[in-house]
Amino acid sequence: MKIAIISPGPFSVPPVKGSSVEHDIDEVSKMFGPEHQVTIYTRTCPTYPRSSFEEGRDIIRFPYKGPGPYLKRIIGDLKRRSPDVILVENRPNFVPALRRKFPSVPIYVNMHSHVYAAKWFISPEKMRHIVRLADGFITNSEYLRQHFIEKHRIPPDKVHAVHLGVDVTPYQLAKINFGVRNLRRKLGLRHDDRIMFYAGRLMRAKGVHVLLKAFRKVCEQDPKAKLIIVGGTGYGSNRMNPYVRYLHQLAKPLGDRVKFVNFIPSQEMPLYYQIGDIVATPSVWQEPFCRVNLEAMASGKPVITTPRGGIGEVVTHEDSGYVISPKEWEKELPRIWDELWSIPHLRNQMGKRALVRAKQFSWYATAQGYLQAFEKGADKRARVAAAYKKVG
Template identity: 70%
Template sequence: MNIAIISPGPFSVPPVNGSSVEHDIDEVTKMIDPEHQVTIYTRKCATYPKSSVEENREFIRYAYKGPTPYLQKIIKHIRKHKPDVILVENRPTYVLALKRHFPKIPVFVNMHSHVYGSTAMISKAKMKKVVRLASGFITNSEFLRRHFMRTNHIPGHKIHAVHLGVDVSPYQEAKLHSSIKKLRKQIGLKEDHRILFYAGRLMRGKGVHVLLKAFRHVSEKDPLARLVIVGGTGYGSNRLNPYVKELKRLSEPLGNKVKFVNFVPSVKMPLYYQLGDIVATPSVWKEAFCRVNLEAMASGKPVISTPRGGIKEVVTHQGSGFIIPPKEWSKELPIIWELLWSAPHIRTEMGKQALMRAKQFSWYATAQGYLKVFENAVAKREAGKQPLQKTG
């Protein structure tokens, strides 16, 4: 099967400065069985050649000067190298142009969050047309699948939940890295400090303000507690926007107990996770999946998260971590913190369960989920081409 995958365009595949959609494309396609040919259309950048081949993956890169010229170049290439199936990553609007040119090729949309299906990004009329024209949709959680079924009236048989994966190897190998002590010293952490760790974008939906307010109560009871916040306003961006200024104001009374670290590329994150004893993901918006939880668990770290969106499909309450509603963090976080440090065996056991849980989410399983969806569509198309058999 020849599979064409169209990345959104603003970032490259593999990602240079990070970007979750492009990271997913790279990891999933590495695991697609070698009998399938995968063509990945993505943004041209200085880091990579215009086109390249890695085993059964071919990268075709174009300059991105907006979605329309970018997609026009892709359509021109697809016209010459017709694939069996097309997967559009997180841009449902692309389906409309693709189906005008390739009405018989199955086109799927991989929705990574609710954002690009919202009325702020695409009108109800256009989204309705996309739902009709697309062969199907893929989401990274059952929560997101049900969201689109409800808000966009996508029939259940036409939308498939396939969880993302994680490779636990780099996170486990990082535990033995010689530079961990140096990194701790660089950030200003002492050997006896107890570290609560946050990784992700600094945006209101991620609930960093909730974490800071709750951590204040933790630090009042535990003088050894430290909070490390890794991330910027966006992928590769450390812009000091109003929300970041608000976070800095909230952290001022805590002094050096809060350590802000700027954006860190994803390839270096396995090492940074080793700084934390416990990882916090205080999301207040409806997360589609929340990759950080999976990465933290791959590092063998207990996770304290919220029940927002698809998080509960990954984190098990009182198993791999704790699920606490955002409004209860200021009350519950100090209690959980005290429990995990007064009974170290509980923290250790949770870390083991977190790692076991992470191992259940593999990129190979994600790739197989995609292939199953594609193969069914291609088989259906081929069956439609077969002439009717005469009877009698």
């Protein structure tokens, strides 16, 4: 099967600055196997050549001067490749132009969140039109699948929930990396400090303010507790905005008990996860999936998270972590913290269960889920074509 993947444009593939969509494209496309020809369309950037052949994939890079010119360049190249299936990443509004040029090719839209189908980005009327044009949609959780079925009235058999994956190897190798000790020293951490760890963008939806307010309660009962916050306002961005200033104000009374670390590239994150004892993801919005939970679990760390969106499909309460409503964090976080440090071997046992759970989410399984969806679309189109031929 000749598979064409269209990246939305803001970053290149493989990602230089850790963008999640481009990261997913890179990882899953490696797992389609040599029997499939994979072409990835993405934007140019100073780090990579204009186009290249990497790990069994043709990666074609075009300048990004807005979605229209970018898609036009992609369509021009697609015509000479005659793909068997086209996968559009996170941009449903690309579908009409692609369908006009490729009327018989199965077209799928991989929706990484609800954002680019929201009415502020695309009108409900246009979205309904796109639903008719596309052969199917892929989501990264059952929660998001149900959202698209209910919100956009997509037929259930047209939406496929396929969980994202994780490669546990770099996260496990980081455990024996001597760089962990140096990193702790660099951050001013003592050997007996107890570290709560946050990784992600510094935005209200991620609930970092919820974590800071609850952590103040933890500090009242545990003088060894410290919080490390890794991330910036965006992928590769460390600019100060009103929300980040608010977070610093919340942390100020705690002094050196809270340490802010700027954005860290994804390839360095396995090492950073190892400085934490417990990882917190206090999301207050409906997370489609929340990759950080999976990365933390791949690192063998217990997770304290919220029941928002698709998180419950990954983290099991009181098994691989704790799933607590954001409203309960100020009350529950001190109790959970005390439990994790006072009960012998609890953190270690929960970390082991988290690792076992993470291993169930492989990129190979993700790729197989995509291929199954593509094959359904191709089979359906073949049946329709055969029926028209028979009638004719």
